[in-house]
Amino acid sequence: MPSRFHKPLAIVPAYNEEGCVRGVVDEIRLRNPDFDILVVDDGSTDATADEARAAGAQVVRAPFNLGIGGAMQTGYVYALEHGYDLAVQVDGDGQHDAGQIAALRFHLDRHPELHMVTGSRFLERGGGYRSSASRRIGIRIFSALLSAITRQPITDPTSGFRMTTRHGIELFARDYPHDYPEVEAVVMLHHHRLRSAEVPVQMRARAGGRSSIAGHWSAFYMLKVLLAVLVGLFRARPVVQPGENAPVTAEHAI
Amino acid sequence: MDSRVQIVAIVVSSGLFAVIIELVRRRRLMERYALLWLASAVVLLALSIWRGGLELFADSVGVAYAPSALFIVALGFILLLLLHFSLVISRLADQTKVLAQRLGLLQNELEEVRAELATQRDGQSDREHIHS
Numbered sequence: 381m382p383s384r385f386h387k388p389l390a391i392v393p394a395y396n397e398e399g400c401v402r403g404v405v406d407e408i409r410l411r412n413p414d415f416d417i418l419v420v421d422d423g424s425t426d427a428t429a430d431e432a433r434a435a436g437a438q439v440v441r442a443p444f445n446l447g448i449g450g451a452m453q454t455g456y457v458y459a460l461e462h463g464y465d466l467a468v469q470v471d472g473d474g475q476h477d478a479g480q481i482a483a484l485r486f487h488l489d490r491h492p493e494l495h496m497v498t499g500s501r502f503l504e505r506g507g508g509y510r511s512s513a514s515r516r517i518g519i520r521i522f523s524a525l526l527s528a529i530t531r532q533p534i535t536d537p538t539s540g541f542r543m544t545t546r547h548g549i550e551l552f553a554r555d556y557p558h559d560y561p562e563v564e565a566v567v568m569l570h571h572h573r574l575r576s577a578e579v580p581v582q583m584r585a586r587a588g589g590r591s592s593i594a595g596h597w598s599a600f601y602m603l604k605v606l607l608a609v610l611v612g613l614f615r616a617r618p619v620v621q622p623g624e625n626a627p628v629t630a631e632h633a634i
Numbered sequence: 635m636d637s638r639v640q641i642v643a644i645v646v647s648s649g650l651f652a653v654i655i656e657l658v659r660r661r662r663l664m665e666r667y668a669l670l671w672l673a674s675a676v677v678l679l680a681l682s683i684w685r686g687g688l689e690l691f692a693d694s695v696g697v698a699y700a701p702s703a704l705f706i707v708a709l710g711f712i713l714l715l716l717l718h719f720s721l722v723i724s725r726l727a728d729q730t731k732v733l734a735q736r737l738g739l740l741q742n743e744l745e746e747v748r749a750e751l752a753t754q755r756d757g758q759s760d761r762e763h764i765h766s
Contacts, residue, residue, distance in 0.1 A: 443736045444729050559666060600669070607672070608665045611658045 383489050385466035385545070388412075390481070391455030392419045392437070393448060394472025398426040405435035407478040408470060415481070418458055419472065422451035428472075448540075453556035460553040468543040476541045480581045484543040487579045495548045495574040498566075499541035499581035518602055522563050525609060530570045535578060537563045547574055557608065560601050564608050571612065639701045643682035651675040670718055674711035681707060 390408050394401045405417055419432035423445035432439045440454055452469060459467045468484060470476045476499070484497045502519075515538075522537040540562055544552065551572055557564035569576055654671045657663035663671075681688045681704060692703035 443732045558664070604665050604669060607658070607669065611655065611665070615659055615661070 383485060384492070385485065385488070387464045388415045388466040388468070388485070389455075389459050389462075389464040390415045390417045390468050390470050390478075391452065391459065392417065392432075392470050392472045393422055393451040393455065394419055394424065394428050394432065395422040395445065395451070396424045396426050396428060397472040398424070398428045398431050400474045401428050401472050402431045402435040404470065404472055404474050404478070405432060405437045407474075408481070409436070411478045412481050415468070416464070418455055420451045420454045420458075422446055422448070447559055449556055449558040449561035452561060453552060456549050456552040456556065459549045464549065465546045466543065467549050469540050471540055475583050475585065477582060477584060480541075481543070483581065484541075484579055487577065488543060488545060491577065493575055494545075494577050496542060496544045496569060496576040498536060498539050498576060498578050499583075500536035500539055500578040501581065501583050502535040503578055503580035521602075522605070522609075525606075526563065526566050529567060529609070529613065530576075533578070534566060537566060541581060541583070560605050563605050564612065567609050567612050571615070636701070640682060640685065643701070643704055644679065647675055647678035647682055651679060667718075667722070670711075670715055674708070674715070677711070678704065678708060 390412065392401070392404060392408070394404075397404075401419060405419065408415060408417055417437040419429070419437045419439045421429040421432065421439055421441045423442045429439050429441050438458075440458060442451060442454065446454070455469070456467065466485065466488070468481050470478060470481070480499060484499060487497045488494055502523075519536070519538055523534055526534040526537045538560075542562075542565075548569065551569070551574065552565070555568065557568065566576065651672070654663065654668055654675060658665060658668045681691070685700070688703055689700045691707070692698075692700040695703065695706065697703045697706065
């Protein structure tokens with residue numbers, strides 16, 4: 381079946397990943413030759429940008445560390461301005477398997493009503509994914525909360541392995557959450573009446589570097605995200621109809 | 635404790651709480667800067683409703699008139715918030731400096747590229763002129 385997407389982009393946020401960003405870019409290109417690759421270097425102090433450029437990726441460098449939310453949004457703005465109709469987030473640390481990008485795309489092709497698919501580590505038993513106890517508790521809490529809000533099962537609310545269509549790109553380019561964005565993005569998408577689904581994936585242990593997420597995963601950030609999600613429920617959200625631009629101004633996203 | 639003082643305290647702290655929530659809802663205040671404000675509002679509200687707690691606290695710090703202890707708590711939060719602002723402003727100032735530097739460097743690079751293009755174009759049109 382030919383894909384309905386003609387200009388796909390892989391967005392790779394990377395912060396001090398000089399050890400593995402080249403491998404990540406190479407693997408994406410090898411497994412998904414029609415994807416353009418953009419590495420967003422989030423103010424790295426090492427040779428991440430040079431490594432990414434040497435691997436043949438487009439590189440956007442932030443002048444200082446924006447945090448994962450700001451870095452990802454940079455990628456979506458790039459995708460919007462360059463007319464991409466499909467964007468997939470792939471972590472720069474190598475924990476997402478580029479071989480499974482095709483599975484995400486296949487799901488979007490088969491379900492034209494969807495705007496985003498998320499690779500979930502927990503849809504299949506025995507996925508072999510391990511993480512710390514505090515993270516597991518956090519994932520549980522947000523999984524329950526988001527499932528209740530969106531009235532559909534969200535098993536992996538913190539997964540950054542996501543693929544969005546043009547509507548999602550437009551929305552995220554204008555408005556993307558800050559510190560721990562994956563959880564809030566699910567709620568945002570829901571409030572904008574965009575639909576998402578999960579696809580089972582396997583994730584690997586990190587190839588190198590330090591997780592931007594583990595560093596963020598503290599009680600403070602959990603509280604912050606909880607507040608954002610709960611207050612977000614009472615926020616008047618403009619409804620996006622298919623074909624319309626997301627009517628949230630960039631001013632609010634800064 | 636005089637119930638008038640208590641009523642005023644409750645009204646003020648719940649008003650503060652409502653204003654903060656509304657600001658976050660309207661996206662005028664970012665969540666990460668709202669948490670400290672919310673914490674102060676919640677603690678002040680709790681202490682103004684729960685007399686026993688306030689009196690216990692007043693006793694333990696040696697304040698004879700319990701409602702005055704509310705001021706101590708509020709002052710503590712104000713100091714915390716101010717320090718927090720100073721930290722945030724320092725970071726913002728540093729980031730603004732980096733942005734301005736990057737912008738200047740980019741402008742310089744752009745002007746150089748433009749100048750280079752202009753000399754190339756001049757050379758080309760000169761050649762065309764000679765040929766015609």
